[in-house]
Amino acid sequence: MAMDKTFDAGSAEPRIYAKWEAAGAFKAGANAKPDAETFTIMLPPPNVTGFLHVGHAFNHTLMDILMRWKRMQGFDTLWQPGLDHAGIATQLVVEKQLAELGEKRTDYSREDFIAKIWEWKAISGGTIQEQDKRIGAGMDWDRSAFTMDDTFHDAVIKVFVDMYNKGFIYRGKRLVNWDPHFETAISDLEVENIEKDGHMWHFKYPLAGGATYDYVEKDEDGNVTLRETRDYIAIATTRPETMLGDGAVAVHPTDERYAPIVGMLCEIPVGPKAQRRLIPIITDEYPEKDFGSGAVKITGAHDFNDYQVAKRAGIPMYNLMDTKAAMRADGKPYVEEAAIAQAIANGEQTFDEAMIAAMNMVPEEFRGLDRFEARKAVIDAITAEGLAVMVEGPPNEDGEVCMAPEMIPYVESKKIMQPFGDRSKVVIEPMLTDQWYVDTAQIVEPALDAVREGRTKIMPESGEKVYFHWLENIEPWCISRQLWWGHQIPVWTAQVPTLSGEVGSWKVNVGDEISRAKAKKFLDNDRLDEKAMGGRLTQGGLLTMEFCAASLEEAQEQIAEVWLARTGQKPSLFSEINTDPGDWYLNYGHSPEGKGIPMWRDPDVLDTWFSSGLWPFGTLGWPNDTPELAKYFPGDVLITGQDILFFWVARMMMMSNAVMDEDPFHTVYLHQLMRDAKGEKMSKTRGNVIDPLVMVDEYGADALRFTMGQMAALGGVLKISEDRIKGYRNFGTKLWNAFSFAEHYEIPNSGNHTLPKAEQTLNKWIIGETAKVRETVDAALETYRFNDAANALYAFTWGKVCDWYLEFSKPILQGEDAAAKAETEATLRWVLDQALIMLHPIMPFITEELWGLADSRDTLLVTADWPTYTAADLVDAEADREMNWVINLIDSVRSARAQSHVPAGAKVPLVVMGLDAKGQSAWDNNSALIQRIARIETLNHVDAFPKGCVTIPMEGGTFGLPLAGLIDVPAEIARLEKSVTKLGKELGGLRGRLNNPKFVESAPEEVIAEARENLALREEEEAQLKAAIARLAELG
């Protein structure tokens, strides 16, 4: 049966993949030797909304290479697949679908909306898993996990409850990154800072009571450059709309310009004139003297830097915006709010966080405006009032200097870093809200130690530095999201009686340091002692307590116990409510009897990364004690993009140590983002996206995979181009043709090809080369140098097997020596088999197809055994040297022929001068193939070369091609002289080194020996060349 001309990837790949699946080749433990070590890789779960892009293709290919390699080596392997529920991304997809029907999320109940998402998932989710099969990824699909599965949900809730009980999780009012589009908090990592064109406005804050001071500016030498009397302090801001929430103006403590007015009050120049708020001028290290005016307005609730300043100085933080980042429209009239605020600023009234949070400092004229509209309105109002700092406008168009230049407001145009939501692409608003946090400081140490102590290795090493830098400065992790799709936080709040039996309102702020410590004590000792918790009763008449539990029932049990302890009666009726407890009391009054005890669950869901942090063990059935968990946890290698080192890798490290008390894997292989051939990020707008599936259609999965492997240099930039993929498709065809060569020569293909006992130099040589490449490939894969493995296999297959071995075998295969022929046939089949085996992890499809051409095989290639022979066993040094000599001679003859324009087909005679015994035997052993490949007619021994002879210097003798008439003497002299010049440089270097006593003293012996040997060889070659030039010169 004749082979097809090329491998038809399009039709073969699905057929082969189906065969693998049918054979259970990807199941955990396939091809495992008895009592084998395990090798586990957890697939970084793609978003359930995801499609296979080139980054996945790269990432998954590397994992598949390792898995296939380890499986063939007989490890007990598991490649665990799965999908991430991807909170925002998934909710967004379904909301978009609703929008097409003219519906909104809020048209549905939470339950109904979540049901819609599950519906969507059943139909469209997880497309990527089918796409993964196209690139040959062999995962244990039956084990595919989903971060919203019931068992996974159990794991998430259990971890939350445990961590809560250990005091690792707390709720607090903090400044968070608020996404006004999705109306949820997001983590720092989900914010992209992008530099945009922006403006900086300069405004005057008048000093209270019309006070004035001497404002003096000096240059570097202390000379006065400006002196004027001012009744204001100028501030510069990029966000005028937040002026309404200012709590102070800060200057640097060493700033002499403002020293006279520190401690004084100034007026926020916006809002109704009668209620202008006065705020203090304070000092803080934060303002930079040279930036803007050197004075910074402090708006603690809407800026991260200001937040720190405000916390340090006890400045109130007024929240100005609603969840859509529009100016607040709730609360009391501005007049009343402003009066209270003023009392606070004057120190006449105490305040607490909750009180400040409730106050709306937005004057009526701005209420309800979008933040950007509000910005314009504020600027206009201030400018109209003459409180903008003014500067001279640009000259008139005719360029003449006017007598009275027009004065315009001072607005600097500059680049401003602005935070954007990575999903929503809208400007993130810092907002002061109640959120849940993981106190990462408490769980970070084991994760740091793992890497510090080398238990977990990050590759490339630079990743470790980045890892340390981030984890050593880690911020609390905000884990609550105001979404519907996700794991809802398992915390209920319920009404409980006070110890004295009365009903009061008791709010514990576990966010601040003191009460958190107390809270921990409380948890350790007595759940019921609210005094230990540092709680305090307020006037509201409602006492509530927080209950963290794995289920509603457990929460109710906890609540009931509190009631039992305090009232002596255990209640059994509960009333789940969704509204604010205050509203509940409006409805039911203060008597819960008959209605049940009011309780409500925190509506927020957990950050997606909280659940994916549990991936390494959640996928194996934890918290259940499954055999898989015992066997495959902890895993071995994590392969993932550098971009999620913090998002995911660091969190898995922390969570795994916190929950399992073990590191989740011993090696983290980080790679960069996949870029296009020019190094640009791929994006739809740029139009430079390479679709891996299109590449698979065009060139086959193997070509794409080989390209991926070949690119995967540690720490390297990943630039992919179609030309490259095409090149490796050609490589596949080359391999294919090696087999069609074997078919053509009718070499038996039993399928049972064992290592032959070789007598022929040629066969000894290629067997040795095979052993060398096996060692190279294993060494490369052991150290995750996929590129080295791929390149070694490419060079072996094409450069050794196809270019030389197959060519060399032709005379034997067509020759009369039956023993030599049989040996060569057996060797050839064995070598080709080895190539298939070693190439299989990178190019699984074509190798499996070629493997299947044999008459019979014990197994599919995917579960064939990986070789273990070594170069030490199989390399025959003598055969090695001889074949290299032969290859060298052929190369030189070919080169000389081409230089002299000898027709390719013409056979020419060869002469040799002074051939030594070794050279003679090398020639004798291989004359047939040298003559065939180099197209040599005869070899004659001569004492002197004839006239017009091209010289070929070789070790052990000088060969010559007598080409009288054909040879261009001056050109040949030029060619030889060029070689001599090149040699001269090398000789110079070698002699320089060897003549340097310090080199001989300090260099290692083998280096010196090598240099000496090299020098001798080069000198011999130089002598041969010079003699040749001399002969030619006589001719000319």
Next chain:
RNA sequence: GGGUGAUUAGCUCAGUUGGUAGAGCGCUUCCUUUACACGGAAGAUGUCGGGAGUUCGAGCCUCUCAUCACCCA
């Protein structure tokens, strides 16, 4: 502003404890020779970003400058 990395052939990139530079693609010339034109043969191209230092010896180590990229402010 802080951090990390990069700068090597026309292009894209390798180069593993310092021993004197490689691959693929592209390019030039020749060849349809019985595995393969998705091929074969031959060939050209680099003071390894600049400068300084350590060393017998530096693409590799140190310092410095320049440019670029990414991450974090």
